[in-house]
Amino acid sequence: MRRALVVMPSWIGDTLLAQPLLARIHARHPGIRLDALAPDWTAPLLERMPEIASVIPSGLGHGDLHLGHRYRLARSIARAGHDAAWVLPNSLKSALVPWLAGIPLRIGFTGEARVGLLNRRHRLDKDAVPLMAERYAQLAEMPGRPIERPLPETRLRVDTRARDAIRVRLGLTDQRPIVALCPGAEYGPAKRWPAEHFGALATRLQHQGAQVWVFGSARDQPIAQSVIAAATPAARANITDLCGRTRLGEAIDLLSLASAVVANDSGLMHVAAALHRPLVALYGSSSPKHTPPLDAGARLIWHAIECSPCYARECAPGHFRCMKDITVEEVEQVLGARHTVTGPSRHS
Numbered sequence: 001m002r003r004a005l006v007v008m009p010s011w012i013g014d015t016l017l018a019q020p021l022l023a024r025i026h027a028r029h030p031g032i033r034l035d036a037l038a039p040d041w042t043a044p045l046l047e048r049m050p051e052i053a054s055v056i057p058s059g060l061g062h063g064d065l066h067l068g069h070r071y072r073l074a075r076s077i078a079r080a081g082h083d084a085a086w087v088l089p090n091s092l093k094s095a096l097v098p099w100l101a102g103i104p105l106r107i108g109f110t111g112e113a114r115v116g117l118l119n120r121r122h123r124l125d126k127d128a129v130p131l132m133a134e135r136y137a138q139l140a141e142m143p144g145r146p147i148e149r150p151l152p153e154t155r156l157r158v159d160t161r162a163r164d165a166i167r168v169r170l171g172l173t174d175q176r177p178i179v180a181l182c183p184g185a186e187y188g189p190a191k192r193w194p195a196e197h198f199g200a201l202a203t204r205l206q207h208q209g210a211q212v213w214v215f216g217s218a219r220d221q222p223i224a225q226s227v228i229a230a231a232t233p234a235a236r237a238n239i240t241d242l243c244g245r246t247r248l249g250e251a252i253d254l255l256s257l258a259s260a261v262v263a264n265d266s267g268l269m270h271v272a273a274a275l276h277r278p279l280v281a282l283y284g285s286s287s288p289k290h291t292p293p294l295d296a297g298a299r300l301i302w303h304a305i306e307c308s309p310c311y312a313r314e315c316a317p318g319h320f321r322c323m324k325d326i327t328v329e330e331v332e333q334v335l336g337a338r339h340t341v342t343g344p345s346r347h348s
Contacts, residue, residue: 001029001083002033002083003032003033003081004032004034004035004083004085005035005037005080005082005084005103006018006021006022006034006036006052006085006086007038007086007087007094007097007098008037008039009089010039010062010089011186012041012042012045012266012268012270012271013266013269014088014132015038015045015046016045016270016271016273017132017136017154017270017291017294019294020133020136020151020294021086021088021136022049022051023152024140025086025140026051027140033053034051034052035052035053035054037073037077037097039057039058039061041248042248043055043057044247044252045156045252048156048157048252049155050155050157056073070096070097070100071100074098074100074101075100075101077098082098082101082103083103083105084103085098085103086108086139087107088136090108090109091111092114092117095117095118098117099116099117106120107121107139108121108139109123109124109139110124122139122143123143131292132291133151133291134151137151152294153273153276153294153295153296154270155274156252156274158253159249162249162250162253166246167254167257170245172240172254174257176210176211177210178210178212178259179205179258179259179335180214180255180272181202181214181227181261181263182214182215182261182263182264182272183195183214183220183223183224184217184220184223184224184268186266186267187266187286188285188313188314189313189315190310190312190314190320190323191264192223192264193323194324195226195227195230196230197324197326197327199226199228199229199230200230201262201332202231203231203232203234203235204332205235206234206235206239210259211240212238212240213239213258214227214243215246215254215255215268216242216244217244218243218244220244221243221244224241224243225241227239242254251268252271255272255277256277258272259277259278260335261277262280262282262331262335263282264281265283269281269293270293272293273294273298276295276297278297279295279299280301280331280334280335281299281300281301283300283301283302283309283322284309284322285308285310285311285322287304287308299334301326301330303325303326305321305322305325
């Protein structure tokens with residue numbers, strides 16, 4: 001097999017959880033070239049994966065069908081002469097482009113009436129394979145064959161020259177330890193540790209001599225401002241809000257400077273894991289038994305109360321105990337146990 005297309009997921013976290021599959025494809029097919037078909041917003045992530053040769057932006061948003069656009073995209077892809085395609089999303093529409101492009105071998109999970117679109121189909125046993133990353137990695141094997149464990153960890157390249165340039169442009173310094181806070185979660189508020197908890201943690205970190213950088217997209221700016229408002233006035237001078245001020249590639253590069261990262265179960269949490277930053281990951285409505293960070297050094301906090309995981313966007317009972325009951329002291333203790341707050345940064 002000389003060249004293959006991988007139709008990637010639409011979420012940043014899921015894209016990183018698919019990276020072990022990419023590594024397995026390379027191991028099974030030495031010398032293969034992998035092209036990724038992906039939404040525009042995940043392209044900077046894929047460009048930093050050593051397994052990916054090129055990224056083909058799909059030009060499609062979440063849930064878009066746009067049959068005409070998919071047909072034109074398929075005609076363009078057909079010229080590359082791919083030998084195979086791995087289709088990671090389970091939707092019918094995600095399998096259309098490889099089929100329309102005439103790619104001979106099309107691999108994915110059976111679902112949504114895709115029998116005619118895929119010709120190497122896997123059946124998913126969710127109980128036997130609870131980890132999202134293992135489900136993706138299963139597609140590297142022949143149907144019915146067991147997954148090789150353990151999975152390889154995620155990894156991203158860092159552009160140190162670009163990192164230095166964006167740091168200078170934003171007036172940032174790395175002369176003091178940096179703790180990155182990632183208080184957002186694109187899926188919904190049920191996955192977010194309360195902003196007042198993040199603010200209280202930022203205050204304590206400032207007392208320990210650290211500076212705090214808050215990472216997120218432009219949509220996370222209100223959350224970041226709530227975090228800063230919850231910190232003491234003295235601590236606010238040492239908190240830098242980067243939400244909406246960096247593109248994804250720039251955020252990846254800057255996160256590599258962190259001495260520690262505290263994050264909800266989110267795309268940026270998986271980015272921090274792929275950068276092998278000392279990480280404390282907070283879980284509430286989701287489960288680390290399904291989407292853990294793929295870094296053996298990461299530390300997880302999950303109380304697993306009676307209604308967790310619910311995988312809801314908002315807390316239906318309204319008490320939000322799964323996240324509220326994770327205390328600032330608990331997170332601080334995990335950070336301190338790893339000596340990550342005031343210790344030296346392990347730059348990539």
